[in-house]
Amino acid sequence: MLSAFRMILLVPLALSLAGCGGEKAQPVRALLLVKTEVVRLQPSQTVIRLTGDVQARVSTELSFRVSGRVTERLVDVGAHVNAGEVLARIDPTEQQADLAGSQAAVASAEAQVRVATANFERQKSLIDKGFTTRVAYDQAQEALRTAEGSLETAKAQLGNSTDALSYTELRASAPGIITARNIEVGQVAQAAQSAYTLAEDGARDAVVDVYESIFLTQWEGEGAKLTLLSDPSVTATARPREISPSVDPKTGSVRVKMSIIDPPAAMTLGSVVVAEGRSKPVDKIALPWSALTSDIHGPAVWVVDPSSHAVSLRSVVIETYETNSVVVASGLKPGERVVTEGGKFLRPAQIVTYEGVSS
Numbered sequence: 163m164l165s166a167f168r169m170i171l172l173v174p175l176a177l178s179l180a181g182c183g184g185e186k187a188q189p190v191r192a193l194l195l196v197k198t199e200v201v202r203l204q205p206s207q208t209v210i211r212l213t214g215d216v217q218a219r220v221s222t223e224l225s226f227r228v229s230g231r232v233t234e235r236l237v238d239v240g241a242h243v244n245a246g247e248v249l250a251r252i253d254p255t256e257q258q259a260d261l262a263g264s265q266a267a268v269a270s271a272e273a274q275v276r277v278a279t280a281n282f283e284r285q286k287s288l289i290d291k292g293f294t295t296r297v298a299y300d301q302a303q304e305a306l307r308t309a310e311g312s313l314e315t316a317k318a319q320l321g322n323s324t325d326a327l328s329y330t331e332l333r334a335s336a337p338g339i340i341t342a343r344n345i346e347v348g349q350v351a352q353a354a355q356s357a358y359t360l361a362e363d364g365a366r367d368a369v370v371d372v373y374e375s376i377f378l379t380q381w382e383g384e385g386a387k388l389t390l391l392s393d394p395s396v397t398a399t400a401r402p403r404e405i406s407p408s409v410d411p412k413t414g415s416v417r418v419k420m421s422i423i424d425p426p427a428a429m430t431l432g433s434v435v436v437a438e439g440r441s442k443p444v445d446k447i448a449l450p451w452s453a454l455t456s457d458i459h460g461p462a463v464w465v466v467d468p469s470s471h472a473v474s475l476r477s478v479v480i481e482t483y484e485t486n487s488v489v490v491a492s493g494l495k496p497g498e499r500v501v502t503e504g505g506k507f508l509r510p511a512q513i514v515t516y517e518g519v520s521s
Contacts (some may be wrong), residue, residue, distance in 0.1 A: 167362045168479045187247070193515040196504035198280045198466055199449065202495050206446040208379065208482070209438065214370030216422070218338065220363035226252060227329040232345050237358075239343050243334040249358055252351060254330040264320040273311035278302070278309040308367040310494050338362040356428055366425045368400045370437050371415040386420060398486040399423045400437065432482065447490040454480075454488055464501035464508055465493070472511050473501060 173205055230252030269454050285302040288294035342359035345351055367387055388397035398474035409416055420437065422429065429435065453463050474478045478493030494500070501508065508514070 192505060193471075193513055194504065196464075196501045196508070196514045196516055198499050199453070199502045199517045201447055201449070201498045201500060202496050204448055204488055205443040206448060207382075207443045208441040209380075210376065210441075211436055211438045212370050212372055213434060213436055214368050216370050216429050216435060217419075217426070218341075218363075218364040218430055219421070220362040221333055221341070221363060221369050222338075222360045223356040224249065224332060224335065224358040224414050225354050225356050225361055226250075226332055226351050227327055227353055228252070228257065229252075230330060230351065232330070232349050232351050235343075235345060235347050237340055238372075242338070243335055243340060244337050247334045248331050249334060250332045250345060252330045252332075253314065253325055257323070257327040258331055260322070260329055261323040264316065264323040267316040268313070268320050269406050271316040274309040275306070275313050276305040282306040287332055288401060293364065303389070308401050332357055334360060336360065336362045341431065361431055366422045366429065366431075367403065367419045368422055368435050368437060370418050370420065371413060372418055373414070374416055376439075379467045380442045382442045384392040387427070388420075388422065388436045389436045389438065390426075391429055391436055393428060396426050396428045398425055398429060419481075444450055447496070448484075448488055449490060449500065450502050451483075453500055453505065455505050461488075464517070465494075465507045466499040466501060466514060468499065470516065471513050473508050473514055474510055512514075 163475045164212050212241045232250060233253050235249075236249040237243060237247075243249065254266075282305070284300045285294055289296070289299045338360045338511040340358050341361045343357070344355070345357045351357060385399050385401040388398045388400050402418055403421040404419040406417040449463065455464065455475070457475050457477055461480050462475050463477045464473045476493060481489040481490040481491035501514070504514075
């Protein structure tokens, strides 16, 4: 019984001695070596690259002025045409009949003018001699004027019929390239129906769809750099010429047409180009992406206290995420030191060491 009592008294003493011995044997924790960077303002520039295509500045819809059945289609999409070149024809039978009728009407009117002129000359000579009445003279004069008016009307109708016959041939209004065709042989084409789309030679535009917020940025220079997507060595400069006043409801973008200055020969119609623009440089805080961590509020970084070398987690607001860095909008001040590598091993109030500081 006494031995058991002694054992009970000695166990706590042994445990307390063992605890004291363990505490003295615990090693001192080594300082964690991290990589840091001093926060500073540096010029930041946004680069925007958008794709578009090359289009003609002037694009014309060509159509017949009269209706008829298409009998010939002489060119196709991609063909280069000259001004006045015939592109298609419609059946001219109706217009030829109208022309023949107009020619006959002119011949008839001319005959009536000759008869009326002879009658008037006869009445004029008779009235001078007193062998006819003033009424007969006036009637002859009125008949001549009526015949002359009918002749002018017939000639005008003949001109219209001649023009209508020429309208059965569709001709190019200017030199350029055919970019679209909407007729086939045998089809009945209506007057003013688009038959071809002609991209006229001359100035070229780069057409790009941009997002609306791009207009809130101040851009460097007045133009953009164009690069041919299929051959990056082909470049040119373009300046905005026309900005759509409305947003496309399907894509949410705004169409911008940029005039290409001295377009290279390789930038043909329909070529895909990349338009590149740069914003004006602005001093901002940029950090390597490796410095970024998070807390319960969102993005955060580890900030090192300059006197104690203890770290603390601080929330920041990120303005933009770039390829190798992040731009901090708020949460840091120039001159503060942040951890850029080794942050995943840290805990609040931990003492760290870094290059240039003795441990």
